[in-house]
Amino acid sequence: MEAEGYRRSCLESVAAAYDVVLITGEEPSWEVAYIRDCAVVPDPTDQADLFAAGRALAQRYDLAGVFTWTEWYLVPVARLARQLGLPTTAPEAMQACRNKATTRSLFARHGVPSAASVSVPNLQEAQVAAERIGYPVVLKPSAHAASMGVIRADAPDQLPVAYDFADRATGSGPQSVLIEEYLDGPEVSVECVTYQGETTVVAVTRKTVGMAPYFQELAHSVDAADPLLHVIAPTAQAAIHTLGITDGVSHVEMRLVDGRSRLVEVNGRLAGDMISHLVRLATGIDLPRAAADIACGHAPDLTPTRSSAAAIHLIYPETSGTLTRLRFDGPRPPWLERAHFQHHPGDELVMPADGGDMFTARIGYVITTGLTAGLAQARAEQALRSLHFHVAGQSDGSTPVA
Secondary structure (H helix, E strand, O other), X not given: OOOXXXXXXXXXXXXXXXXXXXXXXXXOOHHHHHOOEEEEOOOOOOHHHHHHHHHHHHHHOOOOOOOOOOHHHHHXXXXXXXXXXXXOOOHHHHHHHHOHHHHHXXXXXXXXXXXXXXXXXXXXXXXXXXXXXXXXXXXXXXXXXXXXXXXXXXXXXXXXXXXXXXXXXXXXXXXXXXXXXXXXXXXXXXXXXXXXXXXXXXXXXXXXXEOOOEOEEEEEEEEOOOOHHHHHHHHHHHHHHHHOOOOEEEEEEEEEEOOEEEEEEEEXXXXXXXXXXXXXXXXXXXXXXXXXXXXXXXXXXXXXXXXXXXXXXXXXXXXXXXXXXXXXXXXOOOXXXXXXXXXXXOOEEOOHHHOOOHHHHXXXXXXXXXXXXXXXXXXXXXXXXXXXXXXXXXOOOOOOOO
8 A cells, every 4th residue: 555645645754754674575766755764674574584673773773762653663673772762562462462362361361342253264163253242243453553464244145255355354364353242432632742651642533444344444534623522532542551551652442332332442553544744633643653752762842733523434435346437527615635646547456245355445644623523524525525436347436435
């Protein structure tokens, strides 16, 4: 997935305060404007390669901190920080975040409201677990990201296909498939900052999730004045404390069931989908800068400087196919903060139903602002009326999935 449209704002924030040296798996391109140096390694998840690159950079520079916003690098980077003697949450805590089975076990042990969950190695045990939990159930890889491999089964006859979908997403590693209770309620995330064991809840993100039986995120909104923030903050703080996260920015996902918060998962990193940028537009709080400050052992500045709202609408077609036309011909009012497209005419789009995911299916996004989340969301819908696209095989590509 083209990272520039989603992570440029993060790197820009960090580079405004620090000299940045980058360890990356490929030659930098757009990042060059924001970095002082880099080390290219074949696979940043390979601990030996990462250690070697970190030691080489430490010989050339006085390194103050190290962090990542990439899910797959969380544990290796925590180990690198520890080896270099730099501030970090313990690698074991990052491993607990990455392994959803471990997360669920810790939540159950410490009384953090979550979902019933069973790790299974095969379809037969999945069927037993699903009957015990009760349908509908959610199936997911034990350690993945971006809702990849996550699917709902509403009845026993749907379970074999759902299990195959989740199992294929585990890849060739040691992951298992989780069978979980379906939490029926609106989904939110809580953006949290933890410094020396103290967690501050900065913002709540309201989400639109669709494309059932998959769980693709279609839209997010952040309102600085959202009254839900103080209601769900204690659950997010309890989850972070239970996992042993002591330092860093976390993206805590939960659902509201009968008005009560139930944990989905804790991501020990900055949120994706430009959510950190929405937080900055709505509150003025710079989460990437906070993550860098904490990595360097400095207390982050979490003082709100704005009280507004922002929304992002993620653009998907109705079906898989070739993107043949894409045009945005509307006005660019000040409240349209940006329109970004990661796919272009000629690209193949593959939807989750056909084995794809957000990387292969999403066309792009629009970000809008307003005094309230409702206004920002209405403006996003207004902006999308100026977007026209066509996908071969789709009856009318002018209307994105919503």
